[in-house]
Amino acid sequence: MIRKNQEFLTQMYALTDFAFIQFSFLLVWWIRFRSGWIPFSRPLPVETYAMWSFIYGGIAVLAGMMIALYSPKRKKRFADEFIKIIQVHCISIFVLLSLMFFVKEVNISRSYLALYMVTLVMFILVYRYILKSSLKYFRQKGYNRQFVLIVGAGSLGKRFFQNLKQYPELGYEVIGFLDDYQKWDVQEKLRYKPILGTVDDLPKVLEKELIDEVVLALPLDAHYKYAKIIALCEKAGVRTLIIPDFFDYLPARPYFDNFAGMPTINVRDIPLDMAANRLFKRLFDIAFSLFAIILTSPLLLLIWIGVKITSPGPAIFKQERVGLNRRTFMMYKFRSMKVMSPGTVDTGWTTENDPRRTRFGSFLRKTSLDELPQFFNVLSGDMSVVGPRPERPYFVEQFREEIPKYMVKHHVRPGITGYAQSNGLRGDTSIEERVNHDIFYIENWSLLFDIKIIFKTIRNGFVNKNAY
Incomplete structure (x- = not known):
């Protein structure tokens, strides 16, 4: 069975990054100065560009080591790696430009540098994504395993075991438990790995079994x-992880401070x-938002005309919603209902066959086209493209x-779409499930996560069977 040698993989990651940086140099040099696609004046010798490319490669690898880009990645999301790669190359290009300014190297083509940066970052992101996906695939097939011992066979240890089984792509295999009191009944023997002994048997188990990590679930x-347990594990050269007994109160990704x-x-x-x-x-x-408004401007005009023709009253409906930090704002929508009488307070949900809806308004709500004016809310800063949906x-x-x-959702700007909505939780669906999805989004936000939610929303379509 393939065993993971972290030091070797770390060196390979660094060398591969360096190689892709130099490959990007060769490709961009050809595109910029030899392909004839881009007009140019006489360039500096290729050796000058090659020298600065080697210097940049060294800077990038060093920066990657400083911000832990080459640390173990088995448990980490690609979104975290994505952010670190962007950080590394932002730092590295700044250092490179500073060095070039210091030695008065002012004749390097700026268009070459821009194309070089875009190309190398794209190559590194693509190869790392493919590599991470490939490793997940092989781990799921049983290769490159790491072995785990769980100390504590109570509810906490059993829950961790069941959760770990849901992520075979991580490549972890539980070899058993240690516990002073717990004994498996017949059904538990079939469901869980065996209890190998008591906590005092830890030294013998560490010596007998091949164990990479010990998880404390006491x-x-x-x-x-x-x-005592941590000291024994460190003496055996085994990593130790602690699952706190109060983890239900913690976020998905706890942050440690001083x-x-x-x-x-x-x-x-x-x-x-x-x-x-x-x-x-x-x-x-x-x-x-600017792109969306420009792209849909003909549609916005047609809907505005449609609302005005099919029902008397304003085309845009403004409704008070609660947003960031519990502050209220006026959210814009195309009006889909008849104008309410002055003094009427709307505190009810829209129901199926609601008599207040107009025929054109029913179409707008089903297709979510009534939400398009909210891109103007995004431009004004009241909303975001992605975030928890705001409520009255x-x-x-x-x-x-x-x-x-429930109020945790107001720690960020509300959105036009969200993680809950992209998973089908729209309209007349469980509020509790929506809140759970919103909290997961808030605690695991990344720009890549936003883009993924937008694509998933587009892929799933805008027709909402739960919208009345």
């Missing part, structure tokens, strides 16, 4: 045993709390008392 009243010299766990870590992430998301929202204040007050963690 209850709170057994935490005093941790120091407060008054003590390590602390942030119960609600939100990637969009970081200024850089907020900036990237906002720039993406503005660019995407009346229902927010109701749901905050009935649904645990």
Whole structure:
């Protein structure tokens, strides 16, 4: 069976990155100066460009090591790797330009540098994605396994075992449990791996079995045993992971901080709390919304005319919604219902065969075309392209008392579409399921995740059978 040699793989990742950087240099040099596709004046000698490409490769590999780009990736998402690759090459090009300025190398083609950067980042992203997908495939087939021992056969240990079985692509295999009190009954023997002994048998098991990682899944009243267990694992050269008995209260990706010299766990870590992430998301929202508005402008005009012709009243309907940090804003939609009488307060859900709807409005709601004006909400900063769907204040007050963690969704800007909606949770569907999807999105946000949700929304279509 293939055994993972992390040091070897780390070196291979670094060498492959360096090789792709040099391959990009050769390809872009040919495109820019030899293909004839792009006009140019007499370039510097190829040796000059090659020298700076080698320097850039060294800078990029060094930067990658500094921000842990070459750390073990078995448990990590590709989205995390994507962000680190972008960070590495942003840092590296800045260092390269600084060096070129310092030595007064001003004759390098700027168009060459731009094409070079785009090409090499694209190549590295593609090859790493293919490599990660290939490794997942082989691990799922039983190759490149790592072996895990679970200390604690109670509810926590059993839950971890069941969860791990749902991710065969990670390539982990549980060899058994250790527990002082638990004994399997007949059904549990068939469902779980065997209990190999008590916690005191750990040294013998580590010596006898081939184990890569020990997972501590003990209850709170057994935490005093941790120091001894960790010391034994480190003596045997085995990594140790701890699943806290209070993990249900923690986010999907806990963030550790230091407060008054003590390590602390942030119960609600939100990637969009970081200024850089907020900036990237906002720039993406503005660019995407402008593109969407320009692309759909003829359709927007036709719908506006259609609403005006089929029903008296304004074409645009404005409704108060609760957004970022519980602040209210006016959300825009194409009007799909008859104009309400002055003084009427709308606190009801739209139902099937609702008499308030217009015929054209029913079509708009079914196809989600009534949502198109919300791209103007995105431009104004009240909404995002992707995020939890906003709700009316009346229902927010109701749901905050009935649904645990409902208000967490207001830590980010609401969206036109969201993770819940892209998974079919639209219209008359479970509010609890939607909130769970929203919290997962908030805790696992990345720009790549946003793009994935947008493509999934487009692929699934805009027709909503639950929209009334």
